[in-house]
Amino acid sequence: MKKLLSAILATFLLSSLMGVTQAKEFEVGQKNKSFTKDELTIKAGDTVSFPNKDPFFHNVFSLSEIKSFDLGSYKQGDTKKIVFFKPGTVEVECAIHPKMYMKINVKK
Ligand SMILES: [Cu+2]
Structure with a gap:
């Protein structure tokens, strides 16, 4: 019984520890031919989603050194x-609308 309890406690402690360091998800929309944020600061390991909220196509790309996609x-x-994953600055653009531009600062 004691073993079981300590196993449960260890699992609980581990998951709460992981919760602290868990990666976050951020959203940068595409609306009115621009990104909804000019600049965003995130941590390495975080995710950014780019929902298209305009009634036409958008593209998302970057030629940045730390992340080209x-x-x-x-x-x-x-x-x-x-x-x-890599810390640094990522410049994000849309291939369809050359004026669309935003920056993501990835911190360690
Ligand atoms: Cu666009």
Whole structure:
């Protein structure tokens, strides 16, 4: 019985510890031909989702040194997510609307 209790306690402690360091998810919408945030600060390991809230296609890409990616083009209501592991600055753009631009600061 004592063993079982300490096992439960250990599991509880472990999961609460993990809860503290758990990665977060942030949202940057695409609305009125712009990103809903000009700048976002996150921690390494966090996820950012980019829901398209306009009645036309958007694209999400970056050519940044720490994270180069292309989530492709997608329609209203769709969303794509990406995880950032390396600390640094990520410049995010839309290939369809060249004026769309925002920055993500990834902290250690
Ligand atoms: Cu766009």
